[in-house]
Amino acid sequence: MTEPWLQDACSLVGAFRAREISPVEAVQAVLDAVDADGELNAVCHVDAEKALAAARIADVDRPFGGVPFAVKELEPVEGWPYPRGSRLLEGSTGPFTTVHVERIRDRGGAIPVVQTTSSEFGLVGYTSTKLHGTTRNPWNPALTPGGSSGGTAAAVAGGLVPIGTGTDGGGSIRIPAGYAGLVGIKTSFRTIPFAPFAQIEPLHSTVGCLSRSVRDTARWLDVANGAHPRDPFSLPRVEGFEAGLGSHDLAGLRVAVLPDFGGAVVHPDVVAAIEDAAEALIAAAGMRRIDVDFAVPDMAAVWSGASLPTMWHGMHAYWPQIRELLTDEVAALMARSEAFTIADAAAVDPLRKQLNESFADLFESVDLVLAATNPDDPYAAEGPGPTRVGEVDVEGLGNTGRLTMGMNITGVPAVSVPAGLSPRGMPIGMQIVGPRHSDALLLSVAALFERERPWPLVAPSARPA
Template sequence: MSTHVDDAASPNGTAFRAAVPYPVDPAGAGTVTGMAELVRTGALAAREVVDAALARIAELDPELGAFVHVDEDGARERAREIDAMVARGVDPGPLAGVPLGVKELHAVAGWPYAMGSALHADRIAGHTSTLVARAVAAGAIPVGLTASPEFGRASFTASALHGVTRNPWNPALTPGGSSGGSAAAVAAGMVPVATGTDGAGSLRIPASYCGLVGFKGTYGRVPRGPYHRGTAENDHYGVLTRTVRDTARFLDCVCGSDEYDRSSLPAPAEPFETALAGVDLRGLRVAWTPDLGNAPCDPEVAAVVQAAAEAFVAATGARRVPAEVDLEAACGAAFRTLSVPDVHAELRAAPPDRLHAVHATVRRYGDAAAALDADALVDAHETRARLVAALAAAFDRFDLLLTPATQVPAFPAEGPMPTEIAGRPVDHWGALAVTFPFNLSGHPAISVPAGTAGGAPVGLQIVGRRHEDVRVLAAAVAVEGLGLWPPPTPSR
């Protein structure tokens, strides 16, 4: 094993040593796949795994704020069930004994279901998300809920209900959002995997800032049932992990059509984990763009990620081709228009005298929803259609599109989101300009570690054609193999 450690000043003035369990050997117990195989064979008890996870949460979470609810009793009871199955010679499944963090936007029956909002501070979930239920059926052990900004509507993770979530590599900085609690939990080694959502980059941005893998599959790849609320059709479900193979293992356990989600796709004919080995990247046409034609990008981020993109092309035998992608500025307005009804769905039943408890950004969503008219909705859908057509034409010219996963280095943990990038003013959507277009279009996209910028990790985004998820994952495996991101180990 190798060790990569950064010391940073924590908010309380003490030294925080940011070290992440990430064994060089993928069979090690620090990965999802390695841990599950050890538990399945009886070489490692699930109760030991859970006890270690709970101990690390107790040690680190007071400083990081990754978890908003921990179910110690439930996790230990589930671990005992897994160990009993192994003792009887029954295979608990491909996620056997793996501690799982669950983003608080995902329901778990009997657990709090506040979604980061004081409006729902006392709400308890009456159902379990399909994503979580399938992971549990495959042997995973949910240990608690991870933090999200209110209703997932920011790219940093802070809320009046739960406070601020911090980046394990530098607690002064954000782990990103909205799946920032999940990213901080995985990056700090509290759990090896945690669920997330991606409506505008909320898996890829935290993955970028925390040195993780964050994959948004083709729209519908991971089912969103039951009872998913939303009309925008931008939301994608997924997980944050330390390796691409871990992500593939998890996908194989949770993907597949779900009668509760009309957009869900059938499971692929070949499991993702085994399909990765058969992908040949030689000769693929690969395009690089730092800005998708019109998005400002911090020069340091652009330089680090471009070097990773060039190393990927050289190492795989792919062919570099021009990107020639220039997405229209109207995409941001279209995304806003299509998204505001989703927030309205959460706010419309709230008593007027409670709306003061809602963050101003969320209230603005509600105000915008009240002002929507048919022309605005039609314009937004037509803009989306033009985006889909533009990307279809672009993917006739290349097979993979490479960009930065974030346009700026990690910013302060308390926020706000950037209002200026590379000297250019940006609005909310301008700070997400390299991620949200692929939510509108439904293309698969992944962030994989590319190096560091501004004192924290930064990721390379790889985008592929719709339904070519395996190729995107295989390209991310190739980036992992470049050694751009030292695999750190626990040393705190």
């Protein structure tokens, strides 16, 4: 068995170029690790034959030349299964490959090897479905790696694959990154195209990666960003995310430290970890802490109000006959979408405008916000979402969404980085949030924090005993 690569993807490219390891060996290591895994349940499809063939001719001079990567099952790859975590779509196959995956494969030279699990249609913050079963956290397999990109998070942190794709429509990259001790960025809206067949409404979702290092994420953006004619919202290409790491003058930047991001119930242990990490980062960068009053409007109402009509359009022809095929949470959302009215839809836009104004006011007062990624340690892998944080009753997954959804609704970027471990030994994520189009700045801040507070690149369980 070939040992899996447990450093970051950029170092693997360096090892290829130094001829310390070959792309074929790296791909075989992924295949062996996935085959040997009997615990994480992070992978739902393996394309061994094509991956090994691609590895034999890999161009290691490309940014990710020869690097094996995972693709979350919400992103189609032509010819691969495309069930989106649902028994309703079991047996379907991808009709095309997304521009995102194409760019990482063709521009970047990386090799898609495995498909990773998602929550059903990406609608739930943990990864347990009737189709694939339960995906588990490599830091503690009794607990969830989060969702909806839980499979990629578990695979990358668990040592199965060096890097993989994620999607983030309400926190689905950042939440798993926080729970699994990884780097996860939700970019400014449509930095990476959502194409072909670009999603027009709701305007929440972004695509990106979950990685072990800031430079991996920066290089990923270098490869994947840029406008595409099939996504009318996609942004012009920006150069130099990786080259620009550490080049920003951070001294004097105004920073608000808001562990609860103005409304979530956050466990005191998480608050303490965020405060400690923020203090270290602010001191290292010479930034200024600014106290602000910030309370967010009801983000869950905006997010669900914008999403429910899309759900209804996609599944109403089969409802309620399909109820038994769906997870309880998705069935409940379908029932809500059935009752959704024109008046409900009309109420969404004013709330969205209010939220956008709140964020605009915030970023007139400060340059950056530091906040928790998740309110507490991860909960049971099988779910459901938590109803208590410490001694306080909460609204389940909606409480977590208060930390993450606002960035999706307003389009601002946020990167989650590991900020330490909880008393139970689980990763705690810290979000670095900025105004729209500050992605490069956020990555520079994250890189400084990475140098000041290095984190384990994989979970302890990924390393040989």
